[in-house]
Amino acid sequence: MSVSLFNLPDCLMLSLALVLIGSYGVFRRRSLILVLLSIEVMLNGVNLSLISFNFFRWGTVENSHYLYMLSIGVAAVEAAVGLSMVIVLFKNYNDITRNRISQLGERA
Amino acid sequence: MNPWLLLLIPLLPGLSAALLALLGGRLPYNAIGGLAAAAAGGSFAIVLSFCGAGVFGAGQPIDFDAGPWIATQGFQAGLHLHLDSISLCMCLLVTFFGFLISVYSIGYMRHDSEQGRFFASLNLFVASMLTLVLADNLVLIFLGWEGVGLCSYLLIGHYWRQKDVPLAAFRAFFVNRIGDVFFLLGVFSMFSLFGTVSLSELAAHGPTLASIHSGQAALAAFFLLGGAFAKSAQAPLHVWLADAMAGPTPVSALIHAATMVTAGVYLLARLDWLYAVSPEARLIVAICALVTLVLGAVLALVQTDIKKILAYSTLSNLALMFLALAAGSTGAGMLHLFGHAFFKALLFLAAGSVIVAAHHEQDVRNLRGVLKKLPVTNIAFLVGCIGGAGLIPYLAAGFFSKEAVLGAIEEAEFSGFGFTLSGRLVHAIVVAVETLSVVYLFRLYGYLRSDAIAPEIPRPAPGDHTPAAHASHALHADSNSDHHDAGRHGGAIKETSPAIRLVLGILILAAPVFGVLSASRAFGGKGFIWSIITGGGAEPEGVSLIHALPFLIANIALAGLVFAAFSNTKRREALLGRLKGLKLGAYGPLSRKFYFDDLYEAVIVVPLKAAAYLSRLILENVFTGIITVTGWLGLGLSLGLRRLQTGKVHQYAVAVLLAIFILAFYLGGH
Amino acid sequence: MNPYLLTQLPLVGGFIFLLFLASINPFRKEGASTLIAVVALCSTAAAIWFFLPEGAQYFGGAIRVTSVGKVIAYVCLGLTAIGMVLSEEYLDKVRVNGIDWRMVVLALALGMVNLCLANDIATLFIAYELVSIPSYVLAGFSHGDPRSNEAGMKYLMLGIFTSVLFLLGLSFIYGATGEIHLVAIHDKLARAVEAGATGDLTLAKIGLGFLMGAVLFKVAVAPFHNWLPDVYQGTNLASLAIISSPVKVAVFGMLGMLLWGVFEPLADLWKPVLLVAAAISAVLGNLQAVSQTNLKRLIAYSAVVNAGFILLGILVNSVSIVVFYLGSYGIMTLGSWAALMSMGTNQADVDELSDLAGMGRTHRWSALGLTVILLSYAGIPLTSGFAAKFGVVLEALKPDAAMPPMTLWVVMLSVCGGLVSFYFYFQIIRALWLQSPAPESADRRLGGSGLRWNYAFVLILSVVVILSLGMFVRLPGL
């Protein structure tokens, strides 16, 4: 088999790399909007893996394609809810860094 | 009859008990007592309705099986109620006295501050006792057994604010627990031997099996005996009954005279086939009962507390029942159980009336002549004394039953362990002791009818709970008087509540009725109750009126003599002076209750206390240390682990991601 | 009409009705909307009962009715209805818009029902999200309260973070099997295990790892539980009643059905995972709770401990035990929230352990109910908590249960953890009955000592259920 780039393992690597990059963003970003944005990066990677699985292995029915539609629908709702919460935080405190949501917890 | 009604018999007082326990504080007094009496009365009515169902005698028993209660693969114990002739009689007894005494208590407890608790316990007692009586298997009996023990404890401890009362209650409870352990062991060994705990199955298959494994059967019989002895206060385990008199008097009448203490007798009567095949057990029963008989009668002679005299008399009479059982005559034992219930309840209730009238004074020396002011109580006391002493046939509830017991003993032979106790010897001892019963009862009656009214009857001020009042009572030797609510009455001695008089009247009439019904053929009676109990079994020959006449006349004469001696101050002083010269009462074994308490003190209490002290030492210094350190460690660990919850969302995200990826890695690696 | 849509109709109809109700202005809506919501939930349960025969499949296999799914759906709907009753006055008190709140809960209930009956990946995913996203919304519903803001945001962040991983897991499983119907996935996996197809199997296992991790996060089992106390602490009690009880039941039901219905061929793999998670839950949950003084956090840790037990129940594949445990746990949790709600005043909820001091005198019946519930949490005999835990332990220790080797130790750990938990449950009971209230809080409570009907109803219901389940139900194996 010739060395080929466009195949299942490579696509999966790309999608997992996106997941990891996104999670790095989740760890690091202080702004909650940017955390949400990082999660979109992860979701993008997951969607990529869905579509590539469908194409490379099970190319008879487009199952992943509608899973993709559902997933971006969910992503939209999550973004809407998350962003509206961010707006509430901003209205209440004029601050949307993650400090704002790190107050509860054990102060033993 | 509808078998479901059987369930209602114990359920009615049980529900009432629950109701009273929950709402006792809120209800008006008459409602509390009324509810309790109504529940017991309702139960009585149901039991009466069963009388016409042909259960009596050799009739068909009625069974009610409410399904399994405890069921495992090998072990079955159902909620199975069984009504046969004996249990119907017992039910009649329990509900009749339960009802009467509930009514009586309405009068007696009028000024108590904790009536709700009292009547709840009383009803619970009736329910438990009925469960015990009706149960078809030993496990259900044990439930009732524990229930009556608990209620006994609660009721003895009713006046828990007084100094010695909690101790007395605890003592009763403790001794009963010892008995319960034996009882349980008995149940276990019965199950291991026969593979069932159902009384009816046991009665059907038991005798043959028991005769094969006679050794094991004897062991089971011994264990059950331990339980029965504790509950019925027989010789080595009798110490609690006298102390139990610390409870209110109606309780003493119901629990510690008429019903609960007879549970042991009842148990042995239900298992008479078991004792029929183990003569050793019967021998032990006979010896212990004999000891108790003598002990009770002798101690009753020297007591000065009115209730304790009656308590020791109860001891003695219970021993009589056990002797009859040991002699193999269940009928005689049960007959005396009923007869005893009638006269002893009467005596106790009359004594209660005296005590209330005398503002909770219990020392007979201070109660001189009280009865002269109390006409109804006077008659009641007299009828009770005659019944207890078995003086006049037909009138006395106890005459024919004692006669039957004596007849049974005379014919019997007690042997075992290579040792034989002749029935005639026992008979002779019993007859001698029975004359003592004449003496102590009429000594008591003599005191109460004495010519001079004692000036010492205290009349404390209303609401008296001062230490001074306690001190004045403590002067009288171990008086566990009911003076908790003393002094509310005030004024002179007179008949108190109409409820009390009503109940006394009913019982005065009931005693001769029972006397006539129990009359044996030899006296021209029909042996009615005997035939009911035994299902038409042969009546013992018994002495005829002609043969008994000399004895009777002698006893009546003795009673007259004793009464005459004690009712006249001069004669009494002279007699007591002479007796004091013998130094019997002051220092001898009598005042120490034959050293039983001391023995228990030395054998059980002191080692237990030492062990407790030792464990406390060890616990406090070693285990507590370990526990404390562990607690600190735990708290420290907890505080440390709680720091994991930093509250920082990105750290949580890292933790979650790590966990999920490691999980995926682990799963993918296989 | 498709009978399955008939079962969705009450919830959808209720939702729309509430939407209309919201626009009618001069109208006192609190009671009416509660009634509508409760009726919708109950009629959904009835519709499931009447119209969905067992084993039926709808929508080309997207929905498959199983007995387990139905039972869990009933439990969820019932608990939601009770939670709805509970919210009746409280939402007004914390100034939350009740109609909005109830619409969200109805949507959540729709998600729960579908989660229980879903049979393909797409439906499963959407139903899972329809359970999750409303939960985030509920957690943050009191948007004027800083704690609620934080709870909602935290829950949302971590929740969508893991639901992305959930989808990743689904994608891997789809990639490995090519099927979207769960039953077909099960068959494919079984064949793959038999044939020893390594590549596909590895992909499926990795997918299972992501999937399980995400679900375990959602049910807050120990290494994934760190969000739970914070979210509990910040959420208002009415929302918490929904989040902590029916949602948890639904997700646990899904976990059990997924593991045994779909990934059963890989049982040897995930069994130890559950076991380890149960062990860590027992240790960590109990130990972290011991020194806790905040009531909601305390109950959150106890939820972690209980989750560990439920995992053991799932592990032994005893449907009856798991359903029993879930039901009794759900009603216990609702009861404890009811007690806390009834003890709060118009100014503040009870929050710290010290706030409960002396409640045995001022709020006797709530305190009594709470005591029974706590005894059940602690696993005192005669309560359903005991029966459930005992049942799980018995099942797990059965010789023929085919459990992983370390089971005995984990069970012992859990039981020892139960002993530790006595400490903090009895701390609460002690505060209720044996401590006297602080003087400044005494007058704070003078106002609200009457027990409102809805709290009383839920408390009585939960106590009755706890005691009757504890005394009269005979589980197989007990």
Next chain:
Amino acid sequence: MPVSPVVEITFALSALVILLSSLAVVLVKNPVRATLLLIVAFIPTSLVYILLQAAFVGILQILVYAGAIMMLFTFVIMMINPSPKDGESPAGGSEGGEGGFSGMRGALIGLLVVGALGALLLPKVYHAASQVSVAPVTKPGFGELSSISALLFEDPANNPLTVSFELISFLILVGIIAALNFSRRKGAEARMENSITTRPTEALPILQREALEPK
């Protein structure tokens, strides 16, 4: 079936752009820029989708994802933070003085975790995927609109997607209700005056301090 080099090169370039711009999303300080970079990452992603014979999905990616969802983000960022100044802005970047994962140490820890996880899992996935990797076999018309529309709209009474779409409609309704609820200012203000559900305790020192300070 050998893959044509055009496809390969397109894929490689797209992957590179996706990775770089995604990395930039999580690294740049300016939030508006991060959002735009994400849109930049979406365009080559849709290109990859087209390579994967998922043209409709690719179009959706641009239309819905980049066009609608990202607009949402941009809109919110603009609304919250009209004049971004690095480091100080409330919507700001990745630096900060707060403990945990901030500053250099945070970057290191984050990299370590992500790197370790990648190192653990990626080879495994790669290995497994290459074991099952075969040349793609697709049905004629795969991914075309007609085929997908048949999948989506055929036989609605029996279509597996009916329930999913019912549920997602409710999901969106929930999103709307949530947004509506959170936007009710009245409630929010009323609640800020005397925090009701829970009393502020020492667990919230920052909040207490800020509540006292006038903004």
